[in-house]
């Protein structure tokens with residue numbers, strides 16, 4: 001399949017070539033016979049997007065655009081999600097507007113979705129197995145029940161942020177999902193520590209890197225072609241913060257957030273947190289799966305000028321994520337009555353802690369310290385709030401700037417990079433104040 005087709009959404013595909021659209025969406029081989037349809041890996045996304053399973057799917061005429069898709073992306077409602085902005089429907093990618101991320105712990109219905117391929121449909125948690133192999137003393141094959149019974153179960157609030165969050169603000173434009181602010185969330189994840197499971201398998205001294213595998217399919221539908229398989233250095237993998245999760249906010253995982261089993265690797269690019277997790281292989285070299293090589297989740301290791309073509313050899317793998325903050329109240333463009341308001345939000349910084357969040361209402365000329373809470377546990381984000389007064393009516397921008405325990409603050413402007421990663425410029429919202 002051409003790259004061009006890869007990037008098209010369901011609407012475009014149905015408009016231009018309904019027969020192959022059906023094949024792609026439903027994984028159906030022959031037309032108009034829908035045998036094999038249920039095996040189609042697109043059905044999970046279809047059901048999630050349409051808001052439920054499709055009981056009469058076998059009767060749907062081939063090439064028929066579901067009427068729920070008739071008017072464009074804005075009409076799509078993702079079952080179990082609330083108010084997300086849909087950036088792409090194939091694969092499904094959706095982010096959360098900042099004001100909907102106001103909760104200290106991100107509810108499941110407001111946690112963003114980033115899919116590289118086609119999620120598995122009809123997953124069976126009872127029969128799900130996770131294989132641990134490669135450079136281990138004793139390969140393991142574990143059901144979710146095995147994980148629960150053989151390892152300590154932990155629940156932690158953990159930040160997942162896509163490496164491309166903020167890409168929309170790069171100029172010249174970087175290709176990929178045009179995430180603005182909301183490809184980030186901090187949900188409660190329950191599961192077992194990755195470190196405990198790796199230690200149970202016995203980490204051989206040759207093991208230097210993990211490789212993660214999952215049950216989602218490549219957009220082309222080709223067997224054996226993986227949408228994404230990333231990994232991390234063994235030192236990071238053995239950290240106590242990483243979880244193999246089977247629950248999100250007290251319930252089974254949402255189908256689009258990796259049900260029934262996923263990795264959560266907080267502080268590092270979200271792409272390390274493999275969803276629909278089936279296998280972790282320990283390797284004696286840096287993993288080279290899809291989205292590990294080339295320029296994927298990598299940034300230039302030297303300063304580059306905007307738009308510059310950078311040699312592939314000059315890229316480094318993104319590891320810990322940069323210091324960042326998000327104002328979640330008030331919503332941007334609010335018309336505010338009264339001379340003061342509370343401003344609040346969250347701040348986080350990869351594997352580090354936040355020591356300070358400052359707020360400015362005068363375009364950065366002066367700053368006041370917000371009150372900052374400790375994280376509920378390591379690798380959760382930290383909540384801040386400040387009471388802000390405005391001297392007179394008019395247009396204001398409220399800016400937030402976080403500083404971490406290494407003394408590093410968010411920049412006002414960020415150096416451009418070819419794939420538009422790691423945009424951690426300070427968050428600005430607009431307010432119209434009537435005192």
Ligand SMILES: Nc1nc2c(c(=O)[nH]1)N[C@H]1C(S)=C(S)[C@@H](COP(=O)(O)O)O[C@H]1N2
Nearest residue numbers: 112113114115116162214257270271274275
């Ligand atoms: N199997 C699988 N895991 C995956 C992905 C994917 O496409 N397939 N996307 C990754 C990326 S790029 C991100 S940012 C996070 C997003 O997690 P979420 O969709 O639960 O928010 O999942 C990661 N894990």
Ligand SMILES: [Mo]
Nearest residue numbers: 162163270271
């Ligand atoms: Mo991502």
